Amino acid sequence: MDYVTLRALAAEWDRALRGAAIAEAFTQERDEARLVVHAVDGVWTLRARCTPNRPLLFRTEGTGRARRNTAAVLPGAAGRQIEAVRVADRDRFFALDLEGGGCLLLRMFGPHPNGWRVGLDGRVAEVFLGEEGIGEAPPQPQPAPDPETPEAFAARWRTDRPTVAQAIASAVPLLGAVLAADVARRAGVDPRTPPGSPEDDSLRQVFAAVEAVRAALAHPHPHLYRRGQLVEALTPIPLAHPPEGWTAEAFETMDAAVRAFARRTLAQRRFEGLYRPLEQALATAAERLSRRADAMLGELQNPSRADRYEAWGHLLMAQAAGEGPGRPEITLPDILGEGAAVTIPLDPAQSAVENAQRMYAKARQARQARAHAEARWAEVQADADRARALLGRLRTLDDARAVERFREEEHEALARLLRPEDTGEEARPYRRVLLDGGWEVRIGKHARSNAELTAKHAAPHDLWLHARGVPGAHVVLRKPSKTAVPPKSVVEEAAALAAHFSQAKTQALVPVIVTERKYVRPLKGGAPGQVRVDREEVLMVAPRAPDGQRASA
Numbered sequence: 428m429d430y431v432t433l434r435a436l437a438a439e440w441d442r443a444l445r446g447a448a449i450a451e452a453f454t455q456e457r458d459e460a461r462l463v464v465h466a467v468d469g470v471w472t473l474r475a476r477c478t479p480n481r482p483l484l485f486r487t488e489g490t491g492r493a494r495r496n497t498a499a500v501l502p503g504a505a506g507r508q509i510e511a512v513r514v515a516d517r518d519r520f521f522a523l524d525l526e527g528g529g530c531l532l533l534r535m536f537g538p539h540p541n542g543w544r545v546g547l548d549g550r551v552a553e554v555f556l557g558e559e560g561i562g563e564a565p566p567q568p569q570p571a572p573d574p575e576t577p578e579a580f581a582a583r584w585r586t587d588r589p590t591v592a593q594a595i596a597s598a599v600p601l602l603g604a605v606l607a608a609d610v611a612r613r614a615g616v617d618p619r620t621p622p623g624s625p626e627d628d629s630l631r632q633v634f635a636a637v638e639a640v641r642a643a644l645a646h647p648h649p650h651l652y653r654r655g656q657l658v659e660a661l662t663p664i665p666l667a668h669p670p671e672g673w674t675a676e677a678f679e680t681m682d683a684a685v686r687a688f689a690r691r692t693l694a695q696r697r698f699e700g701l702y703r704p705l706e707q708a709l710a711t712a713a714e715r716l717s718r719r720a721d722a723m724l725g726e727l728q729n730p731s732r733a734d735r736y737e738a739w740g741h742l743l744m745a746q747a748a749g750e751g752p753g754r755p756e757i758t759l760p761d762i763l764g765e766g767a768a769v770t771i772p773l774d775p776a777q778s779a780v781e782n783a784q785r786m787y788a789k790a791r792q793a794r795q796a797r798a799h800a801e802a803r804w805a806e807v808q809a810d811a812d813r814a815r816a817l818l819g820r821l822r823t824l825d826d827a828r829a830v831e832r833f834r835e836e837e838h839e840a841l842a843r844l845l846r847p848e849d850t851g852e853e854a855r856p857y858r859r860v861l862l863d864g865g866w867e868v869r870i871g872k873h874a875r876s877n878a879e880l881t882a883k884h885a886a887p888h889d890l891w892l893h894a895r896g897v898p899g900a901h902v903v904l905r906k907p908s909k910t911a912v913p914p915k916s917v918v919e920e921a922a923a924l925a926a927h928f929s930q931a932k933t934q935a936l937v938p939v940i941v942t943e944r945k946y947v948r949p950l951k952g953g954a955p956g957q958v959r960v961d962r963e964e965v966l967m968v969a970p971r972a973p974d975g976q977r978a979s980a
Contacts (some may be wrong), residue, residue, distance in 0.1 A: 428484060428535050428685075429603035430571070433514045433521055434806065435647040435663045435681040436484070440514040443468065443682070446521075450490075452504050455497040460542050460555045462501075462523075462531070463490045474689075477540035477556060484521060484535055485689040486682065487616040501544045501553045504531055514530050515568035517601060571600045580634045581625040587758075591633075592618035599637055605652075605660040610636045612668035632740075640664070649684035651676045656825045658695055659954055661688040705830065705841075709818040712844045716811035733793035737770045738763055740786035743779045750779035813978040814844050856880060857903075860924060860973045866917045867905040870928055870973075877901040877956035878949065888944035890918065892925040895938040895965060899929025901956065903944065923971035932970045939966050 432650060447466035454460055462473040472491055476483040499505075515522070519536040528547040534540050542555035543565050551560045560566075574580040583598040595618075596607035596868040611618035613636035616629060620830035623629060652673045659673055661684060669675060678684035681902075738761075746759045754773050761769045773782045824830050834841065843861070856876040862867040869884060871877035881901050885891065890904040890913065902925040904913060913921075918941060926937035940963045950957040 428482060428519070429606075430514070430517065430519050431603065431606070431644055431663050432661060432681070432685070433484070433519055433535060435514050435644075435649070436532045436680055436685055437521060438515040439682045440486075440615040442514055445510050447471075449504050449507050449509065449525075451492075452499065452501040453492060453497050454500050454555075455493050458540075458556065460500055461492075462504065463492070475535075475540075475542055475555075476689075476693075477533075477542065478909045478910055479540065483537045483689045483692065483906075483952075484533065485685045487686065497736065500555050501531065501542065503544050503546075503553055515570075516955055517570035518568035520566070520568045534566060563570055572598075574598060577631055577634045580637065581630055584622065584625045584630065584978070586622050587623055587625060590619050591616050591622050593779075594622035595633065595637070602637070602640065605662055605666070606640055608641055608670075609662075609666045611641060628835045647681055649678045651678065651684055651688055653691075658688065658691045661685065694827060698830065701827050701830040701834075702821070702824065705845075706818070706821055706836070708845045709814055709821060713811060713814035713818055716807055716814055716844075720804060720808040720811050723800065723807060727797070727800060727804060731793060731797055733790045733797065736786045736790035736793060739769075740783040740790065743771065743783035744771065747779040748783075752776055752778050752781075810844060813840055817844075818842070838931060855884075858973070859883060862917050862920050864914070864917065866913055866921075868921050869903040869905065870924060871901040871956070874954060874956035881944065881947055881956075881958065882949070885944040887943065889944045890921070891940075891942055891944045891947050891960075892922055893940045893960075894926050894929030894931050895940050897930045899925065899931070902928065919966060919968055920971070922966045922968045924973060926968050926970035927972050928960045929970075935969060936967045937970055939968055940964070941966055 444464060444466055447464040450463040450465055450470075452460060452462045459474060459476045461475075464471050464473060470489055471486045472489065473486045474484070504525065509523050510526050511524040513522050513524065514520065519534070521533040521535055523531040525531065529552070529624065530545050532543045532545055534542075539556075541557075543551045544553040545561070545565050546552040549564065551563055551565050554560060572583060574583055580598055585594050585597050588597055590596040591611045592604065592608040595610050596602060596604050600605070601612075602610065608618040610633060614629065614632040616633065643664040648665060650662050650665045651658070652660045652662070652666070652669060652675055654670075654672050654674070659670075663681060665675065665677070666673075674689075678687065723926050726863065730807075741763060742759050742761070743757070745762065747757055750757065753775055755775050756770055756772050757779070758768050758770045761767050771786075773779070773781075774785065777785065817840060821830070821833060824833060855869075856879045857872060858870040860870065862868060869880055871880045877900060880903060882889065885903040886906070888909040889906050889919065892902040893899060902921060904918065904921040922939040922941060925939045926932060926934075931937040939959060942960055942963045946961040946963075947958050948961070950959050
């Protein structure tokens with residue numbers, strides 16, 4: 428909030444709140460102090476939001492104190508009457524003078540806005556945020572320069588500022604950025620152009636525009652400006668030349684204008700807090716999944732090895748069935764093709780027939796792998812399409828409630844595509860992977876999360892897995908019920924994940940412990956994550972990383 432807005436607000440509140448009694452002071456939101464006051468025209472709550480670089484000061488009707496999660500602040504103010512409301516000379520310190528002496532002082536600017544109750548001795552008696560400064564002198568206002576003549580204005584003119592608007596705001600800082608830009612337009616100067624020299628004749632026109640704005644500020648007529656649904660500015664006077672696309676709403680009082688500005692700004696901040704992380708996460712997911720699908724499709728367009736293996740098997744059976752072991756390769760006419768010679772690699776320890784059977788097996792494996800790859804590509808492509816569709820729908824929303832409904836309606840899809848924190852959930856102490864059939868695997872991230880996963884995020888009947896004999900992640904395969912039996916393929920896939928998230932991940936085969944969670948106990952006196960396993964089975968598996976779109980942090 429700029430100085431001219433606070434000055435106009437203080438003048439109105441001084442008339443409305445003189446003699447009002449402060450009933451209580453409390454907080455129920457982070458960085459916001461609330462004072463309930465009983466005035467002639469009713470009960471009001473003065474709200475000072477001390478958020479860094481974005482403070483707000485406004486009042487709402489009634490008390491609005493929640494029954495829970497509130498705390499008293501500045502207790503020495505309760506029961507005192509307000510004698511006057513004022514703003515510091517040319518600085519954004521807002522004060523409520525109290526009956527009998529002392530005041531409530533609010534600093535409404537900078538990276539550390541705050542509130543203090545100043546006692547009769549002129550020293551800080553209470554602080555809203557923190558305790559630093561109690562017993563000391565309160566922060567002192569520093570009056571901003573306010574040049575009153577063309578010469579003084581020219582002396583403060585800075586040609587090193589990027590734009591004329593910034594040069595005006597630097598020369599007359601009390602005006603703020605929006606009024607400074609309007610001053611430039613009133614003077615017939617594009618506020619985005621670089622500033623000229625102090626000797627430039629147009630500088631006198633700019634100063635004349637400054638004087639016109641000052642004269643208008645003596646009789647505030649507040650306006651709220653929006654661009655679509657986006658709140659752009661609150662000004663004590665109407666802008667002579669609003670930026671293109673801005674629409675204005677006039678108010679009779681600064682108090683009403685500030686209240687509307689605060690309400691819409693807070694709603695906008697809430698919307699931005701919900702929308703921006705989700706929009707960015709969906710855009711990133713859509714791009715990542717599209718790249719992955721394209722890469723997978725490129726791999727699928729390569730010739731399949733299955734046909735080659737099968738052809739080699741046919742050639743061996745047709746032309747070399749009598750060959751025994753001992754040969755590393757054999758060259759045969761390609762009777763299935765154009766007849767050219769084909770060299771077939773062999774396992775010297777096997778006969779030609781055994782090598783043919785091996786080729787048939789490899790052909791089957793290659794076809795299975797290709798079918799799986801095609802299914803995986805279709806799945807990844809579907810997820811990419813889903814992410815783009817969700818992103819398009821999200822970008823049509825313009826208020827916080829709509830974003831919340833979107834998250835609720837699309838919770839399952841968002842959970843599949845994004846990390847928990849991107850969907851508004853708290854970050855989990857484990858990675859989460861969904862396997863075929865909807866089976867959920869939870870993977871510890873480090874020693875402490877291993878301990879927390881096993882102790883707090885696994886049921887007694889869940890399967891617990893860990894690479895045997897080496898450090899690694901605790902892995903839990905969730906069972907929907909005590910009697911549920913996961914397929915062998917699912918258990919093996921979970922074991923492959925446990926092998927991957929261990930120090931044995933580079934080995935071809937890794938022994939992995941599989942047991943029910945109830946047979947795993949923390950090692951007494953051991954470091955976090957160290958456990959004793961009372962019963963175990965061991966699977967030998969090849970390490971495998973989780974598929975990207977199925978895993979979430």
